[in-house]
Amino acid sequence: MLKVIAACGNGMGSSQIIKMKIEKIFKKLNVPVSITHTSIGVAKTQASTYDVVFCSEALKDNFANAQKSGTIIIGLKNILSEKEIEEKILENVVNK
Numbered sequence: 001m002l003k004v005i006a007a008c009g010n011g012m013g014s015s016q017i018i019k020m021k022i023e024k025i026f027k028k029l030n031v032p033v034s035i036t037h038t039s040i041g042v043a044k045t046q047a048s049t050y051d052v053v054f055c056s057e058a059l060k061d062n063f064a065n066a067q068k069s070g071t072i073i074i075g076l077k078n079i080l081s082e083k084e085i086e087e088k089i090l091e092n093v094v095n096k
Contacts, residue, residue, distance in 0.1 A: 001032040001033060001034055002026075002032065002033045002034070002051045002052060002093070003033075003034050003049070003050045003051045003052075004022065004026075004033050004034065004035045004036070004050060004051065004052045004053075004054065005024060005035070005036045005037070005038065005043050005046065005047065005050045005053050005054070006018035006019040006035060006036070006037040006038075006053075006054045007037070007038060007039065007042075007043035007047075007050075007053060007054070007055040007059065008037075008039065008040065008042050008054070008055065008056065009028065009039065009040055009059075010039050011037065011038040011039030011042060011043075012039075012042075014079055015037035015039070015055075016037050016039060016077050016081065017079055018037065018054050018055070018076065019035050019036075019037040021079065021080070021082055021085050022035060022054055022085055022089070023035055023081065023085045025082060025085050025089055026089065028086070029086070029089065029090070029094060031089075031093070031094065036050075037049075037088070038061055040055065040059050041081075042063050042083075043055070043062075043063075044063065044066075047063050047065075047066030047071050047073075048065065048066040048069045048070075048071055050066075050071055051071065051072065052071065052072045052073075052074060052092075052093060053066060053071055053072070053073050053074065054074050054076065054085075055073075055074075055075060055076070056075065056076055056077075056079060057075035057076060058078050059075070060073055060075035072092050072093060072096075074088045074092055076088070083087065
């Protein structure tokens with residue numbers, strides 16, 4: 001089971017939206033996941049313990065250290081776009 005975290009500035013609205021969207025796509029793709037959502041500050045300290053981090057494209061650079069340790073960092077241009085989310089999951093997680 002993949003361990004996934006969705007992060008946004010405050011850990012409230014945007015990360016919850018990302019969580020709901022990625023949950024839907026992973027279910028559609030039959031990929032078992034455990035998803036948490038939180039603020040960028042908390043996510044930065046925990047990211048290396050997760051398999052995948054989802055955040056907005058603007059926040060992606062905050063996870064350089066986790067990426068070096070093997071965590072997949074996925075930055076989203078449009079957090080509401082299920083098409084973009086599915087493409088990035090397929091490209092970076094499923095077909096990697």
